[in-house]
Amino acid sequence: MTFLAPGFLLAAVLAAGVVTGLHFLVTRPPVRAWLPTARFIPEAAVTVRTLARRPEDLRLLALRVLALLLAGAAFARPVRVGPRVALVRIILADRSRAVARPDEVADSLRALRAPADLVIPFDRAPARRAPDSLGGAGQDPLRGALAPALVAALRSASAVGRTADSLELVVISPLLAEEWDAAVPALRALWPGRARLVRVTARRDTVPARAGIQLGAGVPEPLATLVAAAGLGGATAPLTRLVGDLPGAADTAWAAAGGVVLQWATVGAPAAFEARAVPDTVGAVAWGAEALVQGFPRPWRARPVAAGSRVVARWVDGEPLALEQPLGRGCVRALALPLPARGDLVLRPALGRLLGHLAGPCGDGAPGAALPDEALRQLAGAGPLAAGHGFPPEEAPPSPLVPWLLGLGLAALAAEQWLRHGSRPRPAAEPA
Amino acid sequence: MALPSRFAPALEAARGLAWPARRRAPLPIPGAHVARVHRPAAELVEFRAYRQGDEPGSIDWKLLARTDRVYVRLAPERAFLPTAIVLDGSRSMAFPVDTQAKWHLAAALAVGLAAIALADGDPVGLLLVAGGRGRWIAPRSRRSVLEEMMAALDAPPDGSAPLAPSLAPVLRGLARVAIVTDFLGDAEPLRALLAPFTAAGGTVQAVHVVAREELEPPRAAHLYADPEQDSLRRPFSPAARAVYQERFADWRQELARAWRGAGAGFTEAVTGAEPLRQALRRVTAPPGATAGAR
Numbered sequence: 001m002t003f004l005a006p007g008f009l010l011a012a013v014l015a016a017g018v019v020t021g022l023h024f025l026v027t028r029p030p031v032r033a034w035l036p037t038a039r040f041i042p043e044a045a046v047t048v049r050t051l052a053r054r055p056e057d058l059r060l061l062a063l064r065v066l067a068l069l070l071a072g073a074a075f076a077r078p079v080r081v082g083p084r085v086a087l088v089r090i091i092l093a094d095r096s097r098a099v100a101r102p103d104e105v106a107d108s109l110r111a112l113r114a115p116a117d118l119v120i121p122f123d124r125a126p127a128r129r130a131p132d133s134l135g136g137a138g139q140d141p142l143r144g145a146l147a148p149a150l151v152a153a154l155r156s157a158s159a160v161g162r163t164a165d166s167l168e169l170v171v172i173s174p175l176l177a178e179e180w181d182a183a184v185p186a187l188r189a190l191w192p193g194r195a196r197l198v199r200v201t202a203r204r205d206t207v208p209a210r211a212g213i214q215l216g217a218g219v220p221e222p223l224a225t226l227v228a229a230a231g232l233g234g235a236t237a238p239l240t241r242l243v244g245d246l247p248g249a250a251d252t253a254w255a256a257a258g259g260v261v262l263q264w265a266t267v268g269a270p271a272a273f274e275a276r277a278v279p280d281t282v283g284a285v286a287w288g289a290e291a292l293v294q295g296f297p298r299p300w301r302a303r304p305v306a307a308g309s310r311v312v313a314r315w316v317d318g319e320p321l322a323l324e325q326p327l328g329r330g331c332v333r334a335l336a337l338p339l340p341a342r343g344d345l346v347l348r349p350a351l352g353r354l355l356g357h358l359a360g361p362c363g364d365g366a367p368g369a370a371l372p373d374e375a376l377r378q379l380a381g382a383g384p385l386a387a388g389h390g391f392p393p394e395e396a397p398p399s400p401l402v403p404w405l406l407g408l409g410l411a412a413l414a415a416e417q418w419l420r421h422g423s424r425p426r427p428a429a430e431p432a
Numbered sequence: 433m434a435l436p437s438r439f440a441p442a443l444e445a446a447r448g449l450a451w452p453a454r455r456r457a458p459l460p461i462p463g464a465h466v467a468r469v470h471r472p473a474a475e476l477v478e479f480r481a482y483r484q485g486d487e488p489g490s491i492d493w494k495l496l497a498r499t500d501r502v503y504v505r506l507a508p509e510r511a512f513l514p515t516a517i518v519l520d521g522s523r524s525m526a527f528p529v530d531t532q533a534k535w536h537l538a539a540a541l542a543v544g545l546a547a548i549a550l551a552d553g554d555p556v557g558l559l560l561v562a563g564g565r566g567r568w569i570a571p572r573s574r575r576s577v578l579e580e581m582m583a584a585l586d587a588p589p590d591g592s593a594p595l596a597p598s599l600a601p602v603l604r605g606l607a608r609v610a611i612v613t614d615f616l617g618d619a620e621p622l623r624a625l626l627a628p629f630t631a632a633g634g635t636v637q638a639v640h641v642v643a644r645e646e647l648e649p650p651r652a653a654h655l656y657a658d659p660e661q662d663s664l665r666r667p668f669s670p671a672a673r674a675v676y677q678e679r680f681a682d683w684r685q686e687l688a689r690a691w692r693g694a695g696a697g698f699t700e701a702v703t704g705a706e707p708l709r710q711a712l713r714r715v716t717a718p719p720g721a722t723a724g725a726r
Contacts, residue, residue, distance in 0.1 A: 033529075034658075
């Protein structure tokens with residue numbers, strides 16, 4: 001057990017010492033002596049404060065000291081601390097689409113893990129600290145991200161650092177470049193020790209890439225023209241099914257089978273969008289590193305992005321333009337870009353490239369290349385393991401003993417009051 | 433009988449001192465003191481007409497030859513002063529408890545005064561009131577009375593008997609009374625008893641014995657009790673010290689004024705304040721002397 005605020009307990013001990021010292025100051029008749037001229041001494045109470053060798057009122061003293069110590073212990077907030085462990089591993093287990101064989105991750109985990117270790121599965125976001133939740137590893141169409149996993153690892157270290165002498169960060173992952181972003185180095189620098197990297201086999205997409213667009217229900221003529229102009233029509237095994245209305249059952253089946261359903265709304269708001277109270281206009285759209293500069297009316301706006309969805313394209317002011325929602329092995333994309341009834345916009349190559357981007361595979365495509373050696377060295381770090389006390393403690397844990405300690409302290413005070421006022425004063429001892 | 437060695441300093445301090453009478457002696461007992469009565473004598477003081485019965489030897493024949501008148505020569509008689517030393521031997525005199533300095537000073541003063549009186553040829557006696565009773569040694573001129581007095585003073589002070597009842601029966605025949613006491617007993621009855629004695633021509637010398645610890649009690653808190661009156665207990669604190677000293681001083685001043693006003697000599701003797709010889713000098717000094725009473 002330890003105390004979150006030990007200063008209060010120290011103050012209580014000091015106060016108890018003062019109270020004990022005061023109990024050595026007793027009021028009793030003074031030393032008696034003869035004085036023939038005593039008649040000239042003014043009359044007064046026959047008691048004086050003197051210093052005793054033994055404290056008086058031991059029961060009162062005990063109750064007062066007990067009340068002070070209980071109050072001090074309550075304010076010091078005692079918390080239970082488990083037995084200290086020499087080493088705790090915080091294991092980041094990759095379960096994103098980059099993992100080729102999930103059982104390889106599980107095998108590595110079983111080989112490393114000790115009973116006191118923590119496992120944090122992660123893909124795009126770290127899962128809660130489920131012990132063996134690697135289900136679905138590798139089937140996640142979304143790419144993994146190291147940054148959120150490192151944040152979770154730092155939080156876990158703050159929680160367990162109080163009971164561990166050393167902490168080791170272990171990353172079981174294919175360690176691909178797509179999992180690295182600009183936040184990773186800064187987050188890694190917050191871990192004050194070396195990390196162990198366990199590399200597993202990265203998934204490679206061996207299935208030939210599908211492309212092309214199949215026109216579905218409700219596709220207006222301008223869109224069909226756009227598809228033909230972009231060279232995306234006529235594929236034998238198209239990846240994407242373009243629809244103008246809300247996706248139907250057939251569309252859902254298409255997406256579940258691994259395809260992409262692209263809803264290009266032309267009349268009503270597309271899925272995941274709602275009508276604006278006041279429509280406005282925007283001067284451009286952006287996707288990836290490209291942009292299309294064109295004045296567009298903007299009658300719709302995106303609803304709050306649901307979990308698992310991602311923004312595929314944006315208006316130039318940052319508002320979502322196209323949202324992708326995973327569905328089965330594929331996904332459904334909704335595009336809120338009204339096409340003008342007239343003009344040659346559909347013939348512009350930029351719009352064709354936008355269509356090609358929106359008709360591409362779900363997610364960001366197949367997993368990319370491995371992390372370069374410099375990034376791996378930065379991630380692994382060097383030097384000793386991180387010390388348990390090297391992490392800022394998390395928020396103070398609850399101290400369930402505080403109400404009990406305060407209650408016992410109040411009971412001791414009540415007993416002291418009763419004993420002080422209920423007992424009769426002892427007669428002053430006659431001096432020898 | 434060998435003299436107790438503890439009184440040797442008192443006897444040494446009294447050597448050479450005289451204790452002249454404060455008044456003319458009332459009784460024509462031949463002694464060293466000037467008596468009130470004038471008798472025919474060789475030393476001329478005054479003349480008186482011859483009366484039948486006068487000694488022929490006292491007739492001034494030269495005056496007769498010159499004046500044809502018969503006169504006798506008169507000179508004051510020299511008288512002895514039977515003296516009693518009244519010594520308070522009550523428990524209050526045994527203070528401080530560890531040294532009993534008051535008792536030792538009082539006993540030394542009593543022995544010293546007795547020795548001085550004996551040296552002057554005066555009969556001296558002792559009235560020791562101790563242990564609840566009074567022990568009377570009648571005045572005598574022999575040296576042995578001093579030994580007897582010193583032997584009587586061997587007993588420690590005790591009891592709380594008043595002095596006046598023991599003194600009253602023995603006043604008759606005394607010319608001088610010296611009272612050595614702390615006046616914490618029956619000061620008023622004693623003064624009332626001696627008032628007629630003083631009015632009749634007797635000499636009273638009061639010696640007030642005070643312990644230094646009574647004048648300057650320790651500053652520490654104590655519960656003080658009167659040794660002769662155990663029920664009288666007073667707590668003594670530093671705050672009460674000033675009040676005590678003021679009250680005690682006022683009482684001592686009033687005491688001295690009352691005894692002097694009654695015609696007695698009054699001297700205060702503090703333990704350890706001065707040599708014994710100086711204290712004896714002050715007690716035996718004539719009224720108005722530079723070494724006067726405190």
